Amino acid sequence: MKMVAVTACPTGIAHTYMAAESLEKAARELGVEIKVETEGSVGAENALTPEDIASADVVIIAAATQVPKDRFAGKPILEVPIQDAIKNGKAVIERAMKLEKPAQMDYVQQVQKTKEEKSEARTGVYKHLMTGVSYMLPFVVAGGILIALSFAFGIHAADVEGSLAWALMKIGGGTAFALMVPVLAGYISYSIADRPGLAPGMIGGMLATSLGAGFLGGIVAGFLAGYITQWLKSVIKLPKSLQGLMPVLVLPLLSTAAVGLLMIYVIGTPVASLMNALTSWLTGMSEANAVVLGLILGLMMALDMGGPVNKAAYTFAVGLLGSQIYSPMAAVMAAGMTPPLALALATVLAKNKFTREEVEAGKVAWILGASFITEGAIPFAAADPLRVIPSIMVGSAVTGALSMAFGCQLMAPHGGVFVFFIPGVITNLPMYIVSILAGTVVSALLLVMLKPSVRPVQAAAQ
The missing domain is CATH 3.40.50.2300 (Response regulator)
Structure with a gap:
């Protein structure tokens, strides 16, 4: 076969x-x-x-x-x-x-x-959301790094029209970030209804931005556009000679009108109020609340290592970048780097508690962790979930909480250690590194204490 x-x-x-x-x-x-x-x-x-x-x-x-x-x-x-x-x-x-x-x-x-x-079927909504996120990410990464490079010239350098800092800010913040929500909404809708859903989704996302509904409004607009387009596709029956009009005229026109009117008159204002409340709460968080949020985000990042819970935390943090809230993104990336790094360290500290294959995998886990690829922990978790998953969750929770407590901010939603060298991308970089190291050490020590020996110490040392 x-x-x-x-x-x-x-x-x-x-x-x-x-x-x-x-x-x-x-x-x-x-x-x-x-x-x-x-x-x-x-x-x-x-x-x-x-x-x-x-x-x-x-x-x-x-x-x-x-x-x-x-x-x-x-x-x-x-x-x-x-x-x-x-x-x-x-x-x-x-x-x-x-x-x-x-x-x-x-x-x-x-x-x-x-x-x-x-x-x-239950994975459908998640799948549509992740399709939107995957298409949105390049806009956020490029925009975030360009904004950070703009700040590298000085915090107010972008105020000088015509300067390089101003140009970088216009490209990154004024254009790339402006496209973030429309692209998210457009490709959520595309995932549901294929090409006829793209235009109503993007237009709904643009309306969400102009109405102040942010990424939450974009998500609502994307799903609304997709399902309305899909429904129209099933109920409108044209003669075969006119079928060619469906994807380019009939479906985009009717769906765009429906989504646009719903966003303006029904959905936009309440979602904008919710987004404003969320933004106000996040920007005005006390240190205690920040620590709790970081802890929760850290736990989510380590729970399923790239699965739906991990991606929910990541999507939440990425969505907030458009509202100029950068602390959750820092906590999420730091907490996502911790599990593979912790397992790599544990394989060095206690070789006798890992198989030879796992020790070799630990060498690769250093690179994966440094690159913010949480999935590097999956082979270890699959082999011993009851010990590995709780251990890495504790370490990631520590990392996320410390990152938020130290007020670290991250403007680029990916890249791991490779964005550390770009001026302005991460604020309070020394304490950000401390947060990652602390969580890594905590998880590694827990792993060393909890895992039983699988081979003699002499053999492990070879």
Whole structure:
């Protein structure tokens, strides 16, 4: 049997490749030929050709973002959350193999299939949101770094019209950040309704920005535009000769009008009030409240290491950048770096408590942690979840709380240690580093205390 697959995660960094590796390994074990296209941060790699697709018996899509399926028309397609492919690639391959041989299902199989379908349906909203976030991220990263470079010339240097600092601020803050919410809303809608949803989503997002509803309004506008467009697509039936008007005229026009009117007259003002209240609370937080928020964000970042809870904390922090609130973003990135760094340190401090494979993985975890790829902790957590997950959660909570307590701010939502060298991107950098080191040491010590020895000390030292 021959299969093709596509893996994709919101950032296109770690989960994308981990899922691909898991599927390839499982396929080898089961004697299945597979080619996996990874939708990474630099675009599609190992891209599937028309010949690959034509010769495939089954298509697997393991994604947390929207993957267009037009090119797979006529092929059996198995869609699974990307976490399923990472955790149990063999089960995914086995499910795909069954698509080739449809048979009468007994009652137990029908119940199981229904459960799986419901589970996959529940990932829909998350998948649409993450699609929007993945398209928004490059605007936020580029805009945030350009704003920081502007501040490097002086806190008020951008006030001088025509200066380089002013130009950088105009590009980063006035343009890149201005596009952040419309792009978020547009691609949430695109994920739901495909291309006809893009225009109403972006226009709804632009209205959210102009009405002061911020990223919360953008999320509402994106889902509203997507589901309205999808509904219109199902109820409007035109003659075949006029079908070409649907995606370029009928659907965008009607959906844009509906979303725009709802945003202006119904949704925009209440969401703007909620956004203003959230902004006021965050900017006026006492130190105690800041510490609690940092602690919660830290726990979320370590709980599922790149999963839905982690991405919820990350999305919250990224969304606040457009409102010039930078402290949560600093706490989130620091807390996300801590788990892989802690596990890397633990493999150095207590080699006898890790297998040889884990010690080797610990060397890579240094790089992943420094790059803000929390997923570097997943192999360790999968092998010993009851000890590893609580340990890294405590360390990340410490890091997040300290980052907020020290008033650290981060203007670029990614990059790890590589943005430390850009002037102005992080405020109070020395204490930010202290926060990361403190959480890393706490988690590493907990791991050393909690994990049992798996091999003699002499053998571990070799």
